[in-house]
Structure formats: structure tokens, C-alpha cells
Amino acid sequence: MIPQSTAQIEPLSLIKHIQHNDDWRTQLRKAYRSPAQLLAALDFDAQQILAMTAADQGFSTLVPHAFVQKMAKQDTNDPLLLQVLPQAAEAVAHPDFNTDPLQEASYNPQPGVVHKYKGRALLIAAGHCAINCRYCFRRHYPYNEQRRARSEWQQSLGYIESKPDIEEIILSGGDPLVLTDPQLFELISAIEAISHVKRLRIHSRLPIVLPARITHRFCERLASSRLDFVIVVHANHANELGDDVAQACSLLRQHCVQLLNQSVLLAQVNDSLAALKHLSERLFEIGILPYYLHLPDHVAGTTHFFVSLERGQALIAQMQATMSGYLVPKLAREEPGNSSKTVYASH
Numbered sequence: 001m002i003p004q005s006t007a008q009i010e011p012l013s014l015i016k017h018i019q020h021n022d023d024w025r026t027q028l029r030k031a032y033r034s035p036a037q038l039l040a041a042l043d044f045d046a047q048q049i050l051a052m053t054a055a056d057q058g059f060s061t062l063v064p065h066a067f068v069q070k071m072a073k074q075d076t077n078d079p080l081l082l083q084v085l086p087q088a089a090e091a092v093a094h095p096d097f098n099t100d101p102l103q104e105a106s107y108n109p110q111p112g113v114v115h116k117y118k119g120r121a122l123l124i125a126a127g128h129c130a131i132n133c134r135y136c137f138r139r140h141y142p143y144n145e146q147r148r149a150r151s152e153w154q155q156s157l158g159y160i161e162s163k164p165d166i167e168e169i170i171l172s173g174g175d176p177l178v179l180t181d182p183q184l185f186e187l188i189s190a191i192e193a194i195s196h197v198k199r200l201r202i203h204s205r206l207p208i209v210l211p212a213r214i215t216h217r218f219c220e221r222l223a224s225s226r227l228d229f230v231i232v233v234h235a236n237h238a239n240e241l242g243d244d245v246a247q248a249c250s251l252l253r254q255h256c257v258q259l260l261n262q263s264v265l266l267a268q269v270n271d272s273l274a275a276l277k278h279l280s281e282r283l284f285e286i287g288i289l290p291y292y293l294h295l296p297d298h299v300a301g302t303t304h305f306f307v308s309l310e311r312g313q314a315l316i317a318q319m320q321a322t323m324s325g326y327l328v329p330k331l332a333r334e335e336p337g338n339s340s341k342t343v344y345a346s347h
């Protein structure tokens with residue numbers, strides 16, 4: 001959306017009032033919700049903002065202050081800014097890029113559940129995120145059709161209960177950690193009641209983009225569960241991993257939560273040996289194991305982020321040649337129709 005006049009751009013003095021001690025829900029409410037707000041917070045002037053503002057293609061801007069505070073001021077190539085700022089390139093159509101590249105609609109036994117992998121089922125626990133990543137493979141996902149009211153979770157859980165081979169539940173979304181504690185704890189309790197479920201894996205970007213979400217209360221609930229918890233966070237660049245994120249990860253680890261990271265290989269953001277090495281080293285430093293490096297999916301509106309398989313394999317080979325094996329993530333891609341991710345060897 002292009003602002004009609006610079007008068008619509010909030011003055012910096014109004015934007016920079018975030019209180020560091022706000023709770024996570026207040027921080028989420030105060031998140032930047034337009035390119036103009038976001039760019040003004042990074043000290044771009046009104047003319048630059050007009051020049052840099054592109055249509056959002058139906059996927060709105062949403063960026064918490066905690067993420068923006070890690071961006072460099074006035075840097076159009078900042079690797080964090082590039083992940084969240086709508087760009088004109090999103091309007092570029094390509095016959096190989098579409099709105100459901102993983103054909104997830106085919107794996108829905110019922111709304112709210114994706115049962116694609118043996119032994120595991122994915123539960124769509126929330127229909128939105130704390131940040132809107134422009135490269136997201138679910139940017140066109142029909143969350144409104146999939147979103148379950150709390151009372152309707154029972155139907156999804158009933159499906160899981162009827163499949164005794166399901167040992168692991170993956171909470172996904174959207175981002176499951178945008179649920180309030182009462183909502184989340186109710187869901188955890190219901191999953192604990194299904195005896196054949198052993199592990200609960202939470203896929204969330206909140207520990208990275210809104211680390212205030214990781215409270216003592218939340219961690220204590222996980223620690224008190226009979227389930228084993230894995231949180232798969234999502235960071236693409238070492239600059240995302242500030243001291244606030246390190247503190248959140250430390251708290252989770254103190255409560256016996258295993259932390260893994262998955263990244264997406266993104267052009268101009270992290271498609272270099274230096275960026276990937278730095279990311280892995282910083283992840284390890286704060287207690288997160290690098291897990292997957294995903295090749296970008298062929299999602300409509302994301303051609304400008306695309307990195308080829310050959311480039312990905314070459315980067316992984318360079319990492320293997322210079323780093324310990326446990327710091328090198330697996331290069332992977334989800335292929336429609338396959339019952340597990342395709343993992344690629346280095347080139």
C-alpha cells in the first residue's frame with residue numbers, strides 16, 4: 001500500500017516508544033503494521049519511504065519492535081529488513097511458482113490437521129504469526145478455513161486419538177506461540193491425555209522475533225509435562241540472535257526443552273558461506289542446534305528469494321569443509337507427494 005502523503009507516516013517520536021518491559025502481548029499489539037511505519041523506525045526519510053513502499057500482494061506487513069531493533073538504520077540491504085519488507089518483485093509471476101507449492105490441501109484429513117508423515121501429525125494451532133515473512137510458504141494458506149475454535153480442537157484431537165501410530169504432535173500454524181497461555185496450556189493438557197503421544201514439537205518463530213513470549217510461567221508448564229518438548233525455532237541470519245533471544249533460549253534449556261533451528265536459504269539474506277557460518281556458530285553459542293536449511297519453495301510472490309539446489313549444495317559443501325559436522329544443517333526441501341523431506345548431499 002502506497003501512502004497518499006507523507007502526513008500518513010508516523011513521526012519517529014511516536015514510533016520509538018516501545019517499552020522494553022512490555023509483556024509479549026503488548027509488544028505484539030505495538031508491532032509495525034505498514035512499510036511506512038517500519039521504514040520510519042529505521043530513519044528512512046519520507047521520500048525514501050515513498051520510493052521503497054510496494055504493494056503487499058494481500059499479505060500484510062507485521063514486524064515486532066524486537067526484530068526491528070536488530071536491523072541497521074538506513075540500510076536497504078539489511079538481511080532482516082529484506083525478510084519482512086514488501087517489495088515490488090512480489091508482483092512478478094512465474095509459471096513454476098504457485099500458491100500451494102507443497103499441495104498441503106491434499107493431506108488434510110480434516111480441517112486443522114496435516115497428516116503427511118508416518119508417526120507424526122501436524123496440528124494447526126493458530127492462524128497467524130507474530131511476524132509476516134515475505135518468503136513464507138504458507139503466505140497463501142487458507143487459515144480461515146483451517147482455523148479451529150477452541151471447542152473444535154476436540155475434533156482434531158479425536159482424529160489423533162484414533163491413530164495409535166502417532167507418537168509426535170507438531171504444533172504449527174501460523175505460529176502456535178501466539179496463543180495465550182490459557183489456550184496453549186489447555187491444548188497441551190488435551191494432548192497429554194492421549195496416551196500414545198510421546199513428544200510435542202512446537203514450530204515457532206516467536207523465541208526469535210518476540211523473545212518476551214518465553215516466560216517463566218510458560219517454561220514451567222512445559223517442564224511439568226509428561227511429554228518431551230522440542231521447540232524448532234526459525235532464524236535465518238545471525239543478526240536475529242541478540243542477547244534477548246539468548247536469554248529466552250537459556251530459560252527454555254533450563255526447563256529441559258530441546259532447541260533446534262530451521263532456516264530458509266534466501267537470496268541476498270543468507271546465501272553466502274560467511275552468513276551461514278556465522279548463523280550456525282551463533283545458534284550453537286546460545287544453545288540451538290542447526291537442523292535444517294530449507295531450499296525455498298516455489299511460492300507465488302517469492303521469485304526474488306529463490307536460490308537453486310546447486311547453489312545450496314555448493315554452500316553446504318563449503319560449510320562441511322570448514323566447520324564441525326554438528327554445525328552444518330541438512331539441506332532439505334519438501335516435495336509434494338513425498339512422505340518425508342528430501343535431504344540433499346553436498347555437491
Ligand code: SF4
Nearest residue numbers: 129131132133136205
Ligand atoms: S513465522 Fe513462519 S509461518 Fe509465520 S510468516 Fe514467518 S515463515 Fe511463515
